Amino acid sequence: MKYRSAFDIIGPVMIGPSSSHTAGAARIGRVARTLFNRQPKKAVISLYGSFAKTYKGHGTDVAIVGGLLDFDTFDERIPTSLKLAEEAGIEVVFSIEETITEHPNTVRINLYDDDGDLEVVGISIGGGTIEIIELNSFKLKLSGEHPAILVVHNDQFGVISAVTQILAIHQINIGHMEVSRKEKGKMALMIIEVDQKIDRQILNVIEKIPNVTQIIRMVD
Template identity: 75%
Template sequence: MKYRSAFDIIGPVMIGPSSSHTAGAARIGRVARTLFEKQPTKAVISLYGSFAKTYKGHGTDLALVAGILDFDTFDDRIPDALKIAEETGIEVQFLTENAVTEHPNTVKINLYDGEGKELELIGISIGGGTIEITEINSFKLKLSGANPAILVLHEDRFGMISAVTSILSRNEINIGHMEVSRKDRGDVAVMVIEMDHQIDDGSFAELSFLPGVTQVIRLVD
């Protein structure tokens, strides 16, 4: 893993005690909340590896729930996240798993709204508050969460990638990283696009109304 600056090793401004177990966890939770696009009514959080062993002592449980509440890493409400979640009507369940994962700081978050909407996200905290999202709703991907990004859910058919990237090019939006994943040929696919700056509302609307696109989700940096 290469770090871009000393701050990637030291970690972000945060409520402690650990950048990987607290700040990273909060960021993963916040990505899940952003992708869910609303406050959930239930969160099932499955912890693996060192997360499963130390989550209470390192405040990982508080940080994950704080992220789901849309709190940033430095929010002084993090120590009260579980209480705030209960007060706002979010049922939280923690599960510790024995399965061996590729990275010790791995978490799976399942969010529900009580009306049929669901999200499953798997993320890892790789140190210094840096994270990586490796799976969303069974789609394998690689999303750092460090840059402005969009997720484009679309039909898996000819010309979709070109149509999306043409809109970004026409609006002078530079792509830093892009991945495409699909479940089955001709089924639903997802593009993960990280950009140099946040996408503007006009470009976002163009993508949303593109034939074959079912949903566009903006991930706030």
């Protein structure tokens, strides 16, 4: 496994016994909350591999729900997150899955409310570091550690170059970018991680590009 820094090995400041099972789980939950862009009414949390086997002992359950409540890894409210979620009116359902996944620390989170739903698959790869590997059936790779935008668009010529040109005009440096699509000519997803936060005004310009249907902004 390749680590970017010593902090990936030491792990983050956190509540809980395990950087992979607690801090990483909390980060996955919080990224899911950010992508949903609001507090859900219901969360179905499907646990795989070692997450499924040790989730209660390692606090994976309270960590994920804490993330869904927008708590950081060091938030002292994490141990009581299940109760706090109930008080906030969030229905939480845990599902223990036997399917063998590529990574042992895998969770699928489905969020619901009256305005829509979201499905996120994340993995905790050690030291509190995570990757979001699937979003609404789109395959992707998102760390959640850097400012990023997710651009949903029709798979048409010129959309990608139009988006990157706007970022270049505003001197926004791209650190990582990839495009995922389910079918040629249909819906596609652009994932762009950048070195600085992107102002709302810039996103407004991107939203006006033909064939762009939605933008989700993530900040570090």
